[in-house]
Amino acid sequence: MMSAKMVASLNRLRVIAIREFLSYLRTPGFWLSLMIGPIAATFGGMAPTMMHQAAPAPVLTVVDLSGTRATPTIAAALRGPKPLAILVAPPEAVAQASSPAAAGRALRPYLSGDPPAGGPRLDAAAILSGTPQATVVDFWSRDINDPDLQQAVRGAVTQAMQQARLSAAGLDPQVVAQFSAAAPAVHSYSPRAAGGQVSMKDRLPSLLGLGLAFVLFFAIFTGAGILLNSVIEEKSSRILEVLLSSATVPELLGGKILGVAGVSAFIIVGWGAMGLLALQHSAPGMVAEVGTALMTHGLVIWFAFFFLLGYLMYASVFAAIGAFCETVREAQTLLGPIMILISLPIMFLTVALEHPDAPLIVALSLIPPFTPFLMTARLASGPPLWQVLGALILMAATTTAVVWLCARAFRAGALSTGKLDLKRVAAGLVGRAG
């Protein structure tokens, strides 16, 4: 049985949480972000493919001064449903060049985007010099950041060089061609794969882990941001003092965090439902696989714990910062270090997916501010239980300490007036303010 005091306390927490939750649900911006999120994610995911499909294939020419006769090999390498490039004969002025430097000089006008009259507009050019067995490739390109075409040319020339060397060694060209075509059938196995052999089904939990880490990042980033703005509004309009005369700091802080967590959860569940509907529509077979993947190594259960602790820790910090600030500009001076701290694990997320057991990733996943993100990303790889439990215990202890400190700072900040002062924030943290 709960005491009357406890019931009253829970009631206050409920009232604060509901107000916080409803105040955001009533804003058009909330519904807009709920709808825009999946659209932006879909567009973001499809954008590279769409751009690749829509972009015209670059125009490439090969100037062979080496006698390698690699042009047909290059042409074969460029073929495909969507060709890597369109191969054209070099302009006459270029074809007549006797050295790579002369060919380069002759090529420049054609690569400038404004070719000489009657000449082709080139996007890239490969000047092959040296000998068929020791070929040098000078690769010219208008797009210096696109390595795909250069790699394709390099591969084709390598193949041509190998054939030339083997032919020079006296091998029949047909035998050489057969040797060149030989490639192994590679099957990927891992003890972490359910059936031994690695399939998409086995990679799915890791990908979901990475996705959940990003979801956590989004939830903390937006939820804590909402909380920060909400506290700043209450502070600047002097509502905090009235609230504190009606509720305790834990009730107020807890209610606000709970309300904003509800907003974040609403968005995440909304997006999840939209994703599920889209999956059911486009690939119904995947739905069950995603469900199974979420349960791999207790992924979704551990995620729930790390999500809760991470959210609580960062939300408390943001709320405490908000209590000292009357404007967002004031808050930004304190937020800088926090934002860097939150962004750090994001940089390691893809590394955590590819190398979940790398010593640096393991160490970082045990450091509380990074744990929620990196451990979530590692979970699907089945890390040792002691690491997961240890990270959870460390995270719980740190969150408790941070929430306790932030509650003190929140009280001091809520009752403070005047300009933001770092000394006052520090005094609030050690409980010497007020």
Next chain:
Amino acid sequence: MVPALELEGVNKRYGDFHAVRDLSFKVEPGSIFGFLGPNGVGKTSTLRMVLGLIPPTAGRIAVLGSSQVRASLDRIGFLPEERGLYRLMTPLDAVVFFAGLKGVSAAVARKRGREMLEAQGLGEAISRPMKALSKGMAQKVQLICALAHEPELVILDEPFSGLDPVNQLGLEGLIRDLARRGATVIFSTHVMAHAERLCERIVLMAQGRKVFDGTMAQARAAAPTRLVLEGALDPSSLASLPGLASVERQDGQIEGAGLYTLTLTPGASAQAVLKAALQRDLDISQFRLETPTLHDAFIVLTKAHGRDDER
């Protein structure tokens, strides 16, 4: 009877700054109590300690018979000095929210809020967002938010600031109604006229210390009584009258008929002074007794405290 509020040797320090020093007083239940003093003398700090928002550095505070202040919050209504409400909330939703924090169900709070808002002439604004309301209207809404849970103890920090004279009178009426209903009202102000019209007892603060604690009559008695005489009077004759602390000509002239203010010494009788003046055949055409106001008492008491501190 258990006092509604009792402070005993309360001190509050902020680092080196001693905001409240050895403050002790009691507030009887059902009374209207004035907590007076100029700005920056520790009134807001004291009220924040009473509400448990900040802890006292030393001393004891009992609210509604309990030293567990936070446990009594549902029985207290509080209007802070600096006011504000959620800009997008309607007045009715604001009342329901704040009453909800005090344990009042949403249905009861909605009904009560509607009645109170209408009684204060805010019926038409009931569903408008707060940002669309005038400052005076918003202040009324906030006051209703502080009262909708029918508190036993109402603490109002500078409730009259920012209100026009008509709304100030309205608020005075509301405070009297609260006391009639049995609630204890404590309000802080630096405007003595409100306290004079409303309070039964006051505490006067200066530089963090209590300089007076008593009834209105006792406070007024601390200030000297003045007798105003008009006529062709000689200042030296007036100065020789018994029981006078000072004689001052009001119109600034030195000779001829004029208006004189005679400040009496503490305990001196104005009647005795007037009788002595008439016995000496002084040419008095008019006389008037000026009883001291709370404002006079306030100035005397705070000045006296300043002199004590200088010594």
